[in-house]
Amino acid sequence: MIKNTKKSQKKNILSLEDVSISYGTFEAVKNVFLNFKAGDITSLIGPSGCGKSTVLRALNRMNDLIPNCSLKGTVLFDGTNIYDKRVDPVEVRRRIGMVFQQPNPFPKSIYENIAFGARINGFTGDMDELVESSLRKAAVWSECKDKLNDSGYSLSGGQQQRLCIARTIAIEPEIILMDEPCSALDPISTLKIEETMHELKKNYTIIIVTHNMQQALRVSDMTAFFNAVEYEDGDGGKVGYLAEFDSTEKIFNSPKEKTTQEYISGKFG
Amino acid sequence: MIMNSLYYQKKLSRNVGDKFFTSLSVFCALIAILPLIFVVTYILIKGGAQITPELFTLEPNPPGDDLDAGGINPALIGTLVITTIASIIAIPVGVGGGIYLAEYSNGGPFSKFIRFGVNVLAGVPSIIAGVFIYALIVSTKILFGSMYSGFAGGMALSILMLPTVIKTTDEGLKLVPNELRYASLGIGASMYTTILKITLPTAFRSIATGVVLGIARAAGETAPLIFTALFSYYYIVGFEDLFYEMGSLAVLIYNFALEPYDAQNKLAWAASFILVISILTVNIFSRIFAAFTEKTKRV
Numbered sequence: 001m002i003k004n005t006k007k008s009q010k011k012n013i014l015s016l017e018d019v020s021i022s023y024g025t026f027e028a029v030k031n032v033f034l035n036f037k038a039g040d041i042t043s044l045i046g047p048s049g050c051g052k053s054t055v056l057r058a059l060n061r062m063n064d065l066i067p068n069c070s071l072k073g074t075v076l077f078d079g080t081n082i083y084d085k086r087v088d089p090v091e092v093r094r095r096i097g098m099v100f101q102q103p104n105p106f107p108k109s110i111y112e113n114i115a116f117g118a119r120i121n122g123f124t125g126d127m128d129e130l131v132e133s134s135l136r137k138a139a140v141w142s143e144c145k146d147k148l149n150d151s152g153y154s155l156s157g158g159q160q161q162r163l164c165i166a167r168t169i170a171i172e173p174e175i176i177l178m179d180e181p182c183s184a185l186d187p188i189s190t191l192k193i194e195e196t197m198h199e200l201k202k203n204y205t206i207i208i209v210t211h212n213m214q215q216a217l218r219v220s221d222m223t224a225f226f227n228a229v230e231y232e233d234g235d236g237g238k239v240g241y242l243a244e245f246d247s248t249e250k251i252f253n254s255p256k257e258k259t260t261q262e263y264i265s266g267k268f269g
Numbered sequence: 270m271i272m273n274s275l276y277y278q279k280k281l282s283r284n285v286g287d288k289f290f291t292s293l294s295v296f297c298a299l300i301a302i303l304p305l306i307f308v309v310t311y312i313l314i315k316g317g318a319q320i321t322p323e324l325f326t327l328e329p330n331p332p333g334d335d336l337d338a339g340g341i342n343p344a345l346i347g348t349l350v351i352t353t354i355a356s357i358i359a360i361p362v363g364v365g366g367g368i369y370l371a372e373y374s375n376g377g378p379f380s381k382f383i384r385f386g387v388n389v390l391a392g393v394p395s396i397i398a399g400v401f402i403y404a405l406i407v408s409t410k411i412l413f414g415s416m417y418s419g420f421a422g423g424m425a426l427s428i429l430m431l432p433t434v435i436k437t438t439d440e441g442l443k444l445v446p447n448e449l450r451y452a453s454l455g456i457g458a459s460m461y462t463t464i465l466k467i468t469l470p471t472a473f474r475s476i477a478t479g480v481v482l483g484i485a486r487a488a489g490e491t492a493p494l495i496f497t498a499l500f501s502y503y504y505i506v507g508f509e510d511l512f513y514e515m516g517s518l519a520v521l522i523y524n525f526a527l528e529p530y531d532a533q534n535k536l537a538w539a540a541s542f543i544l545v546i547s548i549l550t551v552n553i554f555s556r557i558f559a560a561f562t563e564k565t566k567r568v
Contacts, residue, residue: 060455062455065451067375093455093456100451102448105452106449106452116466117457117458120457120459121457167452167456173457
């Protein structure tokens with residue numbers, strides 16, 4: 001089911017160049033080089049503790065919110081290093097939106113959940129239309145259209161997550177980051193979110209962290225496999241690194257690395 | 270080997286001991302609640318009998334001249350005015366400080382120092398707050414040349430309210446799940462929009478409860494007012510009265526309970542009744558309010 005991607009024709013929208021991320025003195029991920037192409041869905045997979053979520057959060061500077069978290073290297077977005085001192089992280093997050101592991105709607109009405117982001121971004125057009133189109137794009141309009149003034153909490157978990165996706169779409173980001181968006185959801189909701197992602201691909205670049213290899217296989221064009229190794233000076237701590245990055249087809253059918261092969265086939269993880 | 274019966278045996282020493290300690294703890298619990306019951310009922314009976322419509326409208330008469338003591342209108346209004354001044358000062362500063370502690374500080378030495386300071390301030394005896402404002406405002410006549418004033422009283426009470434407001438704001442905001450902050454920041458909201466539009470409204474219930482409890486505590490304080498607002502027998506008629514001596518229920522009770530005249534003592538009982546009832550009402554109201562908003566929030 002994997003489409004043939006014409007890699008060479010797509011431009012790099014986001015590039016990591018020799019990125020290492022540490023929490024205090026503990027190094028979580030090191031020396032990552034990675035290019036994300038515009039219009040692709042890229043999934044980041046790997047065992048727990050390999051730093052894939054850390055890398056994802058680094059892409060829109062959400063790591064700033066974690067005390068002691070520091071980053072070395074450059075993350076190029078639109079020709080700018082987003083870790084340059086002159087960069088405003090708020091602006092970065094407006095152009096690179098994020099959907100989290102746990103559905104986290106605001107304690108407001110469904111309508112306000114969508115309108116909030118748009119309003120703070122200075123949207124002046126027809127708000128009703130934006131709410132409807134965002135909910136439609138996130139494939140949750142039919143469930144929401146009769147209760148736009150009800151609390152976001154009145155929806156089921158899967159619907160809440162799609163509401164969160166709709167909320168992110170409403171600010172018209174260029175890239176949507178998703179941190180295990182389906183891990184708290186049942187299979188049917190998961191399927192719906194995956195369908196939503198296929199729809200979104202037409203307009204947005206999506207980067208998703210997932211523990212579910214079948215999901216990576218179903219939705220993504222490119223896959224990055226992260227792994228963790230013990231420190232050389234060995235006190236039991238582990239540091240994550242990018243083991244292999246290729247088209248999803250190659251990663252799952254003919255991986256170059258032995259560890260990738262072992263992880264894919266379920267020998268560790 | 271002797272087999273004991275499985276049936277419950279009253280005479281067994283462990284069962285006797287068990288009964289004894291259960292009754293002892295129930296007894297202690299009852300004694301603990303007794304003062305509250307006695308104080309409230311005594312005041313309700315003694316004070317309730319003195320309640321008349323004139324009480325709320327008249328000025329108190331100076332002690333000693335006749336049997337009619339008048340009313341407590343200036344003290345009632347004075348308490349309202351002084352508490353309002355205290356709230357106007359303490360709520361913005363306290364909520365602001367709480368926001369800093371919960372949202373902006375990174376747990377460094379500065380925020381640790383502030384948290385420690387707030388805890389110390391919460392333990393400062395109320396009379397110290399009064400003496401402090403006395404030294405700062407009253408004796409220096411710094412406020413438009415006025416000495417004892419309702420304004421100084423409000424400032425003294427605001428010092429007592431401040432720690433409660435800071436603490437409840439800090440704790441209320443910490444209860445807001447981080448996911449909500451991330452959600453807001455993740456769609457490009459700035460820190461202050463997030464706090465103003467998402468975090469504060471979510472924590473509103475606990476902050477409001479804390480503020481109301483802080484007000485209730487301040488309204489009953491006597492010692493700080495003796496040094497700052499002193500007392501007045503006269504109606505509060507205009508804005509400029511803020512800068513003169515101002516009566517309050519607590520100080521009225523203190524003054525009149527010590528008078529040798531029966532009429533003044535009765536007035537003190539009536540004022541106690543009104544003070545206790547208002548503080549009880551505010552406490553109960555804040556709880557009902559908390560329960561009510563909780564129901565409406567989680568649809």
